[in-house]
Structures are given as structure tokens and as C-alpha cells.
Amino acid sequence: MRAFVDGSSWNKVISLLQSKGLNVLAVQNPMTSLQDDIDTTTRALASLAGPTLLVGHSYGGSVISGIGAQASNAAGLVYIAAYAPEEGESVLDLNGKFPASPASAHFVPSYRDGFVWIDPPAFGANFVQDIPEIEAQGLAVAQNPTALVSFEVPAPVPAWKRLPSWYLVSKNDRTIQPEAERFMARRIGATTREIASSHASPVAHPYEVADFILHAVATVR
Template identity: 65%
Template sequence: MFEKVSRFTRRTFFKGAGTAVATTALLGQNTLSAYAASSSSQEALQSSASGVGLNVVLVHGSFVDASSWSKVVALLQAQQYNALAVQIPLTSLADDIAVTRQALASISGPTILVGHSYAGMVITNAGTNVSNLIGLVYAAAYAPEQGESHNDLTAKFPPAPISKHVIASYRSGFRWVDPPAFPADFIQDVPLPVARVLAVSQKPFAPLCFSTPSGAPAWKQVPSWYLVSKNDRTINPDLERFMAKRIGATTIEIASSHASPVSHPEDVFQLILAASRKR
């Protein structure tokens, strides 16, 4: 299902992915029910539960909200992980970091911090000097060095196709992806009706999110894992590979759109499991 590419570890973490457990439909839409697995798959996961006492904090990127993690959360809960999907405001990088830090402070015990897309900027900063943090997981996410912004990283490689379609949204001063372009350039690997629902359910972001430079990165303090989406049309996959290599992450590559937590939740789940088992 995925290709393991990291040269930083020789351990084989994954023994194959099962089908995803049934979840509540993303954004309240029954159209996501096509991804639900059988109850027997859920029972099998529950019978081998290994996440007791472990926290997984998941942070969404721009253009979506915390419901984008719903399938990953269901898989984690079936393994008895304590999962928390944070709703960040997307009003500024500083605001998003602050909310994520509050979420981290609300729980105790060993914690994995996971970010998708823009949220890589958030977890890189929110995870700094958190004593119970044991790992970072980046799902097609930005992984900055100190002083780098989202925009700085994007400029290192040719722009992804979606860049032509980021426009002013209905919210004054906030931006989003032009909805007709969203299915093809953000999440081309789910049924079109699902993608269309997500396109008009976007959470607009403030430009300050993308222009603010990062502080000291948490990936210098704890181990990191990275999932590269080979079919990404939102972030250049070569930029993802560059960032993963630079932070020394254990890396996998999968044939996914940018929105891997929605379209390939099992792969994201398996990478989180790998991170949790390294403690």
C-alpha cells in the first residue's frame, strides 16, 4: 500500500494495512460511508488494542477543519488511543500554535502530535519544550526550520497546481481554494460527490498563517515520521521529500492526494502506530 523510503531506520514498522473502521460521515455527510469497513474489522482492531495510556493530538491544515481526521480518530479509538482532534482558528500561525498548546496542556501522559498540511507549521512550534511529547507525525505537512515560513518553503520548489486557485473567500480578509478547483487539486482520490461537499465546507485561512516565520522546531527535540503523498497537487511532493529528509524523519510514500487523512486514513493510522511503538 505504501513504499517505505527512509534511510534513517531499518526496522519494518508495518505489516500491511487493514480496511478502515466505520466512522461518522465527514462534515455530517453520508457520502463518506463508502469508506466504512465491516464491524468485524473494527472488532479485530479492538481485540489487539495497544494504545492504552497513549495520547494522539491531531491538527488539521488549511481549507479543512478537525472533522478531516474523523476516520483516523475512529481507527485510533478502536486501538484505545486517547485521540484529540484540535480545531484551530486559522487566524494566524501564533493563534493556531496557542490553541494547540492549550490542547497539549489539557492532557497528561506520553503524546504523539500529528499535523496535516499547513499544520506541520503548527506542530513544529507547538511541540517545542513539551515534556510528555514523544514524537511528531507529518502527513504531507510543512516542516520548517527556524525562521522559515510556509511561503518560504513553498517557494523552494515549482508551485503545485492548486496555487493558481487560492482566492479571496466569502470571509473578508481570508482565503480559500476556488471550490470548482478543489476536487481535482486537493482531494482527487475520493468520489466526486464527497470532494464537492468538502469544497463548499472549507475553512478559510488568514494570509498571516502562511507568511509568519517558524520559531525553534520541535523536530530537533523528538523523533519525527513523515508521510509523502506522491500524487499531491497541493504541496509539491519533492518539497515533502526535501522536508522529510532534512528533519531526519522515518518516511513512507503512498499514492495519495494531498488529503491523505480523508482518502487514506489507514496509512496515516499505521504511521502513527509506528511512532507510538518507538517510545
């Protein structure tokens, strides 16, 4: 779960997790509102049997925080350079606690009314600066625009208050300030690791991301 890229951004991580025998499902959220994304993910989670770890990247952290509080089979939350809001707090509220990220200067209206994305020419340098430019250009034009209201709505009671959590900080993040990530990780009491990655760590550093998720899986088991 994430903003601006779709579920295919997890492909490399998915293959690594499946090779370890894990059952993996990448949810394609509509990105029309936080509640719509929570509802979509709730239905996906209901299709899975047994204890399940919810993994969210970027805005996806808000989604897993909201769904986990109401899902009986949610066993833990894994945040990958993701938002972990408190009840009543929005993504914009969290961003306002820290200096603006470099990417924020490039959030522009997309081709869908009421939706935003990262200006494609600025995408590579500000979202995933540590992969080949030709690959970044492909992701830039395949972005999944996000409804601006998704960033404005107050979050529901977060699941991290009752579930164990893990947080992977991207030290070279230009989309969410790394200090904001560290702040959220501390606030939720997450088991935390840092890697030298851009914001899009599942794309740029799949082995490190998969290893972190596997660590969480082993702990839950």
C-alpha cells in the same frame, strides 16, 4: 491540525486509532495566525496526560513544529503531507524552493477578509482527487479558510530539532509538491514512508495514515 478542512477530516483515522485504545484529540484551530493556532494547540495538549504524539497535516505541520518545542509531554511529531519549517522560515519560503503546485493557481480570497481558500470548483481536482466527486464537493464548501498571514510569518525554533519525527509523503499531492515533502522529511531526519495519495490523505487513505501513526506510537512506547 490542517488548513482548508476542519477536524472532521480526521474522523476515519480517529476511529481507527480509538479502536486500538488510543486517546485522540482533534484540535479545531482558529486559523487566524500561526501563533493563535500554536496557542490553541498548546492548551489542547495541556489537557492530555502522559506522552503525546503531535500529528499535523499540511499547514498543521508548522503548528506542531512550533508547539512541540515548548511542551513537556510532546513525545514526537508526525507529519502527514505537511510543512516542517526551519526557524525563521515561512510556508511561502518553503513553497518558493520548488515549482508552484497545481493547487496554488486556485488559492483565492474567501468570504472572510484577509483569508484564503481553494476555489471550491477546483477543490476536488487539486486537494483530494482520489475520493468520489460528491464527497469532495461537500468538503469544498465546508472549507476552513486560513488567514494569509499564517503562511507568511517566520516559524519559531522547531521541535523536530529535539523530538523524533515521522513523515508520510503523498506521492500524488497537487497542493504541496511531493519533492518539497521529501526535502522536508530528509532535512528533519524523519522516518519516512510514501503512499499513492492526494494531499488529503487522512480523508482518502485513512487506513494507511492510521497505520503510519500507529507505527510512530509503537516506536515511542
